[in-house]
């Protein structure tokens with residue numbers, strides 16, 4: 274019988290906090306820095322989930338007059354979620370930089386020499402336009418360990434030496450689900466409201482190697498590149514099902530659990546793609562690869578090999594079951 278704190282069996286009750294602390298015990302050099310950050314994300318997402326559930330009651334549904342950094346209509350809850358996350362993470366003395374979809378510029382908390390070892394980038398409430406119709410929305414985050422030395426800040430965040438050490442999302446759906454990787458597989462937690470804790474429900478999730486489901490907004494078909502249209506025609510001819518929610522966290526969560534492939538390719542009006550590299554594509558790519566899947570651009574470049582040159586840079590995304598991404602490459606001739 275191994276150490277009870279690290280040998281999880283079905284009858285062990287393991288919270289997110291105890292799971293992360295158990296992970297720390299396995300790394301003698303661990304400083305607790307990392308757990309400190311994840312506990313802030315846990316607190317922030319419990320608070321956001323409460324706001325999302327009570328949105329209609331508290332009348333925080335709907336749009337603001339303002340647009341975000343991308344010129345997109347801001348939802349009231351986008352702004353609220355952004356402030357909640359920043360207020361929780363801002364108190365962590367080991368975080369140097371915060372990058373949010375909702376903020377034009379990064380929030381510089383402290384320099385590298387003042388202890389800012391990590392950067393956290395996040396989409397506070399991805400898919401928020403779906404809130405009014407009670408479709409699952411979510412928070413996506415990535416934690417980056419900044420290179421030693423230097424000033425920290427945006428330069429460090431975009432440095433090739435920066436390493437993504439954790440990624441995850443929280444889906445505010447029929448239940449509040451926290452999916453996390455710290456580089457050793459993917460674990461899933463569900464918020465037990467009766468005790469206010471995320472409880473471990475599935476350890477070391479493995480994405481099915483195949484699944485005849487593709488997830489794409491086919492309304493843009495005429496604007497996809499020819500090779501993407503070729504793949505879609507192949508899928509139509511081979512009895513694939515189409516599932517598309519329009520909320521990346523919900524679409525990726527289904528893909529992770531049921532298999533298939535999620536695609537948001539470049540279009541003629543968005544040749545660089547729509548999804549953002551730092552706080553949408555890279556965290557989801559780390560999760561999917563850690564679960565045994567693949568995550569590439571629509572021309573077959575591994576997303577985790579991409580390096581953003583600006584904090585809001587966009588990319589195309591094709592991710593999911595390894596077999597399905599292979600089939601996309603095979604039947605779309607991405608050598609084009």
Ligand code: P6P
Pocket residue numbers: 399400401402490519520521522524537547548
């Ligand atoms: P479209 C939500 O706005 C989002 O960023 C992702 O959550 C989602 O996958 C995508 O955009 C949906 O975009 O163009 O299909 O509405």
